[in-house]
Amino acid sequence: MDTIAPPQPAPHPASAPPGDLAIWFFILAELLAFGVFFAAYAFGRAHNVELFNTMQETLDRQAGAFNTVLLITGSWCVARAVEAVGRARSQTGARWLLAGIACGGGFLVVKGFEYAAKFGAGINLSTNTFYMFYLSLTFFHFMHVILGLVILTALWWKTRQGDYGPDNMNGIETGAAYWHMVDLVWIVLFPLVYVMR
Amino acid sequence: MNTRHLNIVLVVLLAATVATFEIGERGGAGTAAMAALLTISFIKGRLVVLDFMGLRGVKFFWRGLLLGWLLLVSTLIAVAYWISIP
Structure with missing residues (x-):
């Protein structure tokens, strides 16, 4: 005799975002600061x-x-790392984190060459209003990339040791959320400062 | 979030980045270029928030906060751009 399965209730959306709730308040504060910076640049x-x-x-x-x-590729690598750890594949997750770190390191190298070219040409914060905004805005973001890399390195070390898994995702999700925020900010910054005219 | 979906998001984000770069290389300026750049930026930001940050399945409150930030910043940039037009 066939049995009819009772209808399944629709899944409820999670009430809280992934990771530690505190990081989301921190992310909101960071986004507020960058938002003020972007508006100041635009006006x-x-x-x-x-x-x-x-x-x-x-x-x-x-x-x-x-x-x-x-940065986009780095963000994707970190998302893949979280996904791998969620399927109990810590070593795969660690390799994805390492790839994310390499992308972030590459960002710092490229930006370093850009800064060297500008400083070599005698450009500094007092050159004009544009460069005051360009240098302060991009350097503020640069510092966030450095902090993000420190976090990713800690996550890589702990993931490699098998400290995270399907039942213990809080730490890796928290660090990943911060790294994605760094990417999100650059997604607005690049067209605003380099392209829009 | 499965790997296939994440990979598709990456391809869309990279394609959108090429589009942004091309607008700059072709000397895109004016209201249409600005609107295109802000739209592309919003689409990219939305994908990062929903799929990389993992807020797609989370209560609207959290998605609303981050997407609201993106919308507010885009609106302020657009307003500043428009007031600069003589």
């Missing part, structure tokens, strides 16, 4: 359109685009 540009458009031409757009690719 600053509105009063100096010619200067901003001229100075934007002096930026290395290819380097900016390549760095976007590195």
Whole structure:
């Protein structure tokens, strides 16, 4: 005799985001700070359109685009790491984290060359309003990439040791959320500073 | 989130990055270029929030906060751009 399975209730959405709740309040605070920075840049540009458009031409757009690719790919690697650890594949997860770290390191190298070129040309914070925004905004983000890499390195070490697994995802999800925030901010920063005119 | 979905998201994000770069390389300027850039940026940000950050299956409150930030920032940039047009 066939049995009819009772209808399954629709899955309820999780009430809290992945990882530690505290990191999400931290992420919101960081996004608020970057949001103020972006608005200040945009309204600053509105009063100096010619200067901003001229100075934007002096930026290395290819380097900016390549760095976007590195951060997006790094974010994908970390998402793959979380997914692998969730399926109890810690060593695979550790390798994905290492790939994410390599992408973040690549970002720092490319940005370092960009900064070296600008400082070598005598450009600094007081050169003009555009470069004041460009240097302070991108360096603020640069510092976040460094912190993100420190977090990813700690996650890689613990994942490699098998400290995370399907029943213990909180730490890796918390660190991953921060890294994705760094990517999210650059996704707005790149078109705003390097492309929009 | 399965690996296939994550891989598709990566391809979309990379394609959108190429589109942004191309707009710059072709000297895209003006309201249409600005609207295109902000739209692409919003789509990319939304994918990162929902699929990489893992908020797709989470209560709307959290998605709303992050997507709301993205929308607010995009709106402020658009307003600043429009007031700069003589």
